[in-house]
Amino acid sequence: xxxxxxxxxxxxxxVLAPLLLxxxxxxxxxxxxxxxxxxxxxxxxDIRTLEIDIRRLxxxxxxxxxxxxxxxxxxxxxxGDFRPELTYSINHQASVRLASLAVDAGVSxxxxxxxxxxxxxxxxxxxxxxxxxNPVTPYAVAKLNAExxxxxxxxxxxxxxxxxxxxxxxxxxxxxxxxxxxxxxAWAASTGEVRLxxxxxxxxxxxxxxxxxxxxxxxxAARREDVHMEIFNAGSSEENYRVRDIARIVKHTxxxxxxxxxxxxxxxxxxxxxxxxxxxxxFPDFEPRWTVSDGARQLYLALERHPVPPTDFEGxxxxxxxxxxxxxxxxxxxxxxxxxxxxxxxxxxx
Numbered sequence: 001x002x003x004x005x006x007x008x009x010x011x012x013x014x015v016l017a018p019l020l021l022x023x024x025x026x027x028x029x030x031x032x033x034x035x036x037x038x039x040x041x042x043x044x045x046d047i048r049t050l051e052i053d054i055r056r057l058x059x060x061x062x063x064x065x066x067x068x069x070x071x072x073x074x075x076x077x078x079x080g081d082f083r084p085e086l087t088y089s090i091n092h093q094a095s096v097r098l099a100s101l102a103v104d105a106g107v108s109x110x111x112x113x114x115x116x117x118x119x120x121x122x123x124x125x126x127x128x129x130x131x132x133x134n135p136v137t138p139y140a141v142a143k144l145n146a147e148x149x150x151x152x153x154x155x156x157x158x159x160x161x162x163x164x165x166x167x168x169x170x171x172x173x174x175x176x177x178x179x180x181x182x183x184x185x186a187w188a189a190s191t192g193e194v195r196l197x198x199x200x201x202x203x204x205x206x207x208x209x210x211x212x213x214x215x216x217x218x219x220x221a222a223r224r225e226d227v228h229m230e231i232f233n234a235g236s237s238e239e240n241y242r243v244r245d246i247a248r249i250v251k252h253t254x255x256x257x258x259x260x261x262x263x264x265x266x267x268x269x270x271x272x273x274x275x276x277x278x279x280x281x282x283f284p285d286f287e288p289r290w291t292v293s294d295g296a297r298q299l300y301l302a303l304e305r306h307p308v309p310p311t312d313f314e315g316x317x318x319x320x321x322x323x324x325x326x327x328x329x330x331x332x333x334x335x336x337x338x339x340x341x342x343x344x345x346x347x348x349x350x
Contacts, residue, residue: 001109001220002064006030006054006098007071008047012113014173016069016213017045023217028065030054030072032339034327038317040175041306053338055094062105069216070098071113074337076178077270079321080139086337091142096149103158109227110150110160111219116205116233118144118164119272124203128275129164129231136269147231154229161219161227165212165234166205166274169295171302177313178320181206181246185296186313188254189303197262200244203273207235208290215279218286226282233274236288240273246292253296 003020007013008029020027029049050061054072062068073091074080080087095112102110117140119127135141150160169181177186187195215234219227241249247259279286290298312318316326327333332340 001066002026002028003220004028004030004062004065004068004107005071006068007073007113008049009033009044009174010035010071010075011172011174011176012168012209012212013071014044015209016071016216017047019213019217020220021045021047023221025220030057034333034339035174035323038174038323040171040173040318041302042171042173044173054098055090055338057098057101059101059104062101062107065102065105065107067109067111067220068098068102068107069111069113069220070095073113074139075320077117077137077139078178079324080137080142082321082325083337084138087138087142088145090337091139092145092149095146099150099153099160103153103155106157108157108159109220109224110158111216112146112150112160112162114143114147114162114164114231115140116164116166116272116274117270118147119274121269122272124273126275127272129233129278151229159224159228161229162231163215163219163234164231164274166207166239168207168209168212169292169299170209170290171298172209175318176320177308177318180204180243181250181292181295182299183313184247184250185254185299186303186308187310188250188257189300190307190309190313192257194247194250194254194257194259195262196243196247196259196265198243198265198268199261200242200247202243202268202271203240204243204246205233205235205240205272205274205276206246206292206295207239208288208295211235211288211290214286214289218283222283230282232279232282233276234279235274235276237274237276239288239292241292243268249293250296253293254300
């Protein structure tokens with residue numbers, strides 16, 4: 001396939017692009033390059049990249065593609081809370097507009113990066129793709145609305161698929177340390193403290209970034225009838241953890257560290273554990289390769305080789321909200337999150 005990968009230089013995209021190339025797809029990226037200063041370690045795929053905000057793409061930009069894998073957007077709940085109106089504009093409205101452009105351009109497959117955050121405040125129940133949804137943040141609401149409105153475009157010639165990812169972790173060339181496992185390992189490796197920012201009681205489904213990338217690869221390889229208008233909880237049902245249990249895994253991984261609670265740590269309203277049985281039943285040949293224990297060790301060893309201090313992993317380099325606030329402060333993005341005059345141009349542009 002000829003695949004347009006939006007968010008190609010992001011945390012997930014920089015892992016997914018080489019995997020798509022490896023199985024023989026022709027890949028073109030689409031990325032504004034806002035996170036080019038957030039490089040951690042490793043090499044990114046050498047792909048042609050459209051340096052265009054998804055809100056400014058046109059039908060002609062999508063001409064000739066067989067599939068769109070749409071990862072781009074404002075990622076995570078803190079960023080959504082910071083600018084909820086932009087989260088709705090980009091993650092919902094611009095995603096639906098992109099799908100509409102894909103329809104007009106004759107793109108047949110559209111794989112949308114959604115989130116398990118749509119389950120929201122779900123208490124102790126196990127959740128599947130048909131469970132009641134209770135999103136509690138602008139980020140989750142925007143993703144859910146996008147699922148609904150992209151789905152409304154489905155036809156005999158346009159086939160959308162929705163991937164609800166859990167909390168992602170693991171090493172990437174554009175790593176994020178504002179994700180729970182990555183953050184806990186970073187604190188432990190740099191300070192000797194596994195620093196919990198909540199009371200640790202909430203459930204989370206966890207998924208390694210490489211396994212998430214492999215989900216997208218598998219879905220593109222699937223027959224249309226197996227993925228048309230399907231929603232998949234991505235990952236493994238066995239990899240649901242309370243946050244306090246994730247902290248214990250980190251404590252056993254990083255020598256000599258101890259668990260502490262940050263000032264003001266309280267219960268997290270977001271609380272959900274999900275079943276990934278549908279993915280396993282539909283694609284019995286697919287199995288995630290990583291566990292949280294394996295991922296914690298991978299992160300620890302990476303941080304041993306390339307130490308990152310708290311000023312970086314809690315600051316503007318590796319925290320998405322801190323990074324975008326710094327770009328706003330420096331005039332490198334506009335108030336509407338379009339790239340400003342200060343953004344350097346180093347991506348390959350079509």
